[in-house]
Amino acid sequence: MILRFVPYIGVPLAAIPPIVLALSIDSGWSLVAETLALFFAGELLVGQAIEPWLYGRNMGLSPVAVIVAVTFWTWLWGPVGCCFRRR
Numbered sequence: 001m002i003l004r005f006v007p008y009i010g011v012p013l014a015a016i017p018p019i020v021l022a023l024s025i026d027s028g029w030s031l032v033a034e035t036l037a038l039f040f041a042g043e044l045l046v047g048q049a050i051e052p053w054l055y056g057r058n059m060g061l062s063p064v065a066v067i068v069a070v071t072f073w074t075w076l077w078g079p080v081g082c083c084f085r086r087r
Contacts, residue, residue, distance in 0.1 A: 015039045 003010040015036070022031040052066040 011039065011043050 003014040052063040
């Protein structure tokens with residue numbers, strides 16, 4: 001849960017132990033694919049639907065305003081993050 005707050009790498013790092021567990025208990029790749037899909041879908045649902053709704057309600061903001069703000073800051077800092085990762 002704490003890794004969710006680490007930008008860019010928190011969720012992938014949190015997904016590693018369940019993926020390793022899926023690899024160790026299943027002989028095929030289906031359980032690994034299901035685990036990855038669960039993390040991907042959960043992250044999309046929480047990050048793009050639940051958090052904007054919850055934060056907006058508690059702070060008196062509309063969910064649209066929160067999504068617009070997230071989109072703006074992602075657009076602004078996204079290229080900078082890519083530049084620093086390449087080095």
